[in-house]
Amino acid sequence: MTEIWDGLTKAVQLLISLDPAVMEVAGRSLTISATACLLASLICIPLGSLIHFHHFRGKRVLINIIQTLFSVPTVLVGLFLLVLLSRSGPLGELRLLFTPTAMVIGQMILITPLLLGLTISALSGVSKEIADTATSLGASGSQAIRLVLKEARYAVLAAVMLGFARAISEVGCALMVGGNIRGATRVITTVISLEAGKGNLELAIALGMILLLLALIINIVLNRLQQR
Amino acid sequence: MSLIEVVDLSHSYGEREILKGLNLGIDKGEAFALIGPTGAGKTTLLRIMDLLEVPGAGEIYFDGKHVPRSGKQRLEIRRRMSFIHQKPQVFNLSVYDNVACGLRWRGEKRNRIANKVDHILEMVGLEGYRNRDARTLSGGEAQRVALARALVLEPEVLLLDEPTANLDPISTAKIEQLISNVARQQNTTMIMATHDMSQGQQLSDRIGVLLDGRLVQTGNATDIFRSPTNEAVAHFVGMENILEGVVVENNEGIALVNIDGYIIQAVSGYPVGKEVYACIRPEDITLLIPDGGQQTTVKSSARNSFQSEVTRVTTLGPLSRVEIDCGFRLIALVTRISAEELNLQAGKEVYATFKATGVHIIEKGSGQ
Ligand SMILES: Nc1ncnc2c1ncn2[C@@H]1O[C@H](COP(=O)(O)OP(=O)(O)O)[C@@H](O)[C@H]1O
Ligand SMILES: [Mg+2]
Numbered sequence: 059m060t061e062i063w064d065g066l067t068k069a070v071q072l073l074i075s076l077d078p079a080v081m082e083v084a085g086r087s088l089t090i091s092a093t094a095c096l097l098a099s100l101i102c103i104p105l106g107s108l109i110h111f112h113h114f115r116g117k118r119v120l121i122n123i124i125q126t127l128f129s130v131p132t133v134l135v136g137l138f139l140l141v142l143l144s145r146s147g148p149l150g151e152l153r154l155l156f157t158p159t160a161m162v163i164g165q166m167i168l169i170t171p172l173l174l175g176l177t178i179s180a181l182s183g184v185s186k187e188i189a190d191t192a193t194s195l196g197a198s199g200s201q202a203i204r205l206v207l208k209e210a211r212y213a214v215l216a217a218v219m220l221g222f223a224r225a226i227s228e229v230g231c232a233l234m235v236g237g238n239i240r241g242a243t244r245v246i247t248t249v250i251s252l253e254a255g256k257g258n259l260e261l262a263i264a265l266g267m268i269l270l271l272l273a274l275i276i277n278i279v280l281n282r283l284q285q286r
Numbered sequence: 287m288s289l290i291e292v293v294d295l296s297h298s299y300g301e302r303e304i305l306k307g308l309n310l311g312i313d314k315g316e317a318f319a320l321i322g323p324t325g326a327g328k329t330t331l332l333r334i335m336d337l338l339e340v341p342g343a344g345e346i347y348f349d350g351k352h353v354p355r356s357g358k359q360r361l362e363i364r365r366r367m368s369f370i371h372q373k374p375q376v377f378n379l380s381v382y383d384n385v386a387c388g389l390r391w392r393g394e395k396r397n398r399i400a401n402k403v404d405h406i407l408e409m410v411g412l413e414g415y416r417n418r419d420a421r422t423l424s425g426g427e428a429q430r431v432a433l434a435r436a437l438v439l440e441p442e443v444l445l446l447d448e449p450t451a452n453l454d455p456i457s458t459a460k461i462e463q464l465i466s467n468v469a470r471q472q473n474t475t476m477i478m479a480t481h482d483m484s485q486g487q488q489l490s491d492r493i494g495v496l497l498d499g500r501l502v503q504t505g506n507a508t509d510i511f512r513s514p515t516n517e518a519v520a521h522f523v524g525m526e527n528i529l530e531g532v533v534v535e536n537n538e539g540i541a542l543v544n545i546d547g548y549i550i551q552a553v554s555g556y557p558v559g560k561e562v563y564a565c566i567r568p569e570d571i572t573l574l575i576p577d578g579g580q581q582t583t584v585k586s587s588a589r590n591s592f593q594s595e596v597t598r599v600t601t602l603g604p605l606s607r608v609e610i611d612c613g614f615r616l617i618a619l620v621t622r623i624s625a626e627e628l629n630l631q632a633g634k635e636v637y638a639t640f641k642a643t644g645v646h647i648i649e650k651g652s653g654q
Contacts, residue, residue: 188377194364194371196439198361201391
């Protein structure tokens with residue numbers, strides 16, 4: 059019990075003093091996950107719109123697959139990427155394994171189904187008559203799509219926030235393709251899981267608190283968005 | 287020459303044929319009303335004319351040019367029209383941005399957009415609502431935004447789908463006022479769908495009756511209301527008395543029609559032996575009270591006069607609907623005040639009279 063209490067007080071001290079080690083890891087987590095989320099959004103929002111606005115065979119099936127992949131295990135993505143990026147793997151030449159880039163790619167893959175699926179459902183939430191009305195008022199195809207995206211902006215933003223939350227809180231993939239290398243690929247979740255194992259509780263708890271704080275902020279913003 | 291011409295137009299949803307070989311030409315500057323009951327295909331026809339939908343079969347000509355079934359030209363033509371859909375869909379933007387959308391899509395300059403939008407908001411009486419979130423507006427206000435959004439584009443053709451359905455009477459009056467101003471002032475061609483006949487009559491120069499996917503009659507309001515070409519149109523335009531009979535005599539344009547043994551005189555050229563419907567508008571029937579039995583026939587210029595008994599009186603606002611039995615059943619519409627003055631009630635004896643010109647004869651089995 060005292061161990062935990064000690065850990066807690068020291069963790070608060072680390073946070074208040076803006077400890078460089080804590081800040082470095084937290085900063086890297088934010089950068090990697092934000093980058094992954096931004097890049098994935100740039101791909102998924104247009105791609106999701108394309109899927110939503112076009113009729114093709116197997117559309118229903120595709121959407122079902124995407125939704126199934128919402129909860130793909132992070133270690134599975136890690137494994138897939140590890141095989142792909144390892145020295146002897148097909149993309150081994152790029153020498154990306156155990157770099158932040160590999161972690162960004164891993165998180166992008168991880169949240170792509172979520173972002174795609176939620177973009178599609180955000181767009182489905184906009185009545186079809188909105189697109190018709192826009193078309194009647196002289197919007198071209200792409201202008202009408204942009205208007206519908208604008209109508210769904212709060213739901214799309216919520217999707218992006220959820221993607222970010224999933225990215226920053228995952229550990230399996232980050233550990234497998236990042237490797238938890240000090241000064242290079244250590245992020246909040248990998249530090250927590252490894253340091254706690256070594257009995258280094260204060261650092262783990264401090265980082266855990268930051269993660270909780272982020273979750274709280276994201277939740278508040280999401281609530282605000284859903285009220286719109 | 288027609289601005290919009292629709293030729294042999296048919297359209298189906300799945301197995302169901304919704305529009306069945308329509309031909310229609312709308313002249314430049316004309317105000318045309320498409321009337322018909324719900325489900326007749328009015329919305330479908332408007333959507334096809336606005337090039338939102340590609341018809342299953344048939345051609346459309348706009349301003350003399352054939353409209354292709356796909357391609358960029360459709361957008362160019364569509365941009366010369368505005369379509370106000372039945373349920374006003376305001377965008378989740380400010381009132382100003384809602385109205386500015388169409389101009390932005392056409393690449394108009396910013397300050398020109400501002401001028402036009404402000405001008406049109408004033409015209410529809412929404413100048414104080416510029417920055418309001420459009421989704422917080424009432425139904426009537428939202429419909430005015432929809433109207434402003436369409437009018438700001440100065441369209442050559444304005445398509446309106448049931449513009450006042452689901453609106454309260456005051457909002458309806460405002461919208462009708464705005465529409466009739468537009469139809470009169472600007473040289474806009476207007477095509478309006480409505481299931482409300484009197485609205486169609488009020489706001490248009492010409493009416494087309496769409497029944498079950500077919501354009502069964504077009505003409506001016508008087509033609510349609512006085513002389514429907516078939517039984518279905520007669521029903522739809524409120525001819526409540528449609529009596530089946532046979533022409534038994536024709537004296538120089540005055541036909542005698544036998545209805546269940548009773549003879550009605552009507553202005554009609556149909557020859558003896560023709561099976562017909564005699565249609566009488568309920569407001570064209572006058573009810574008189576026989577005065578104390580001294581008089582056996584009621585003096586009146588009306589050729590048709592029948593002794594009858596009131597079976598039922600229903601009040602409809604300022605009017606009373608009187609069902610009477612004169613051997614055959616008739617329905618008359620009189621003002622509530624005169625119904626009270628005549629003390630009309632079930633069992634009361636009255637004379638039902640109507641002129642020969644008030645009877646419209648339709649050949650049985652004409653049209654569908
Ligand atoms: N997208 C659609 N899919 C299937 N049926 C439709 C569709 N749109 C309209 N219909 C059917 O077509 C018929 C005519 O509809 P509509 O054109 O809306 O008539 P109106 O506007 O005169 O009420 C209706 O029976 C309606 O159910
Ligand atoms: Mg309709």
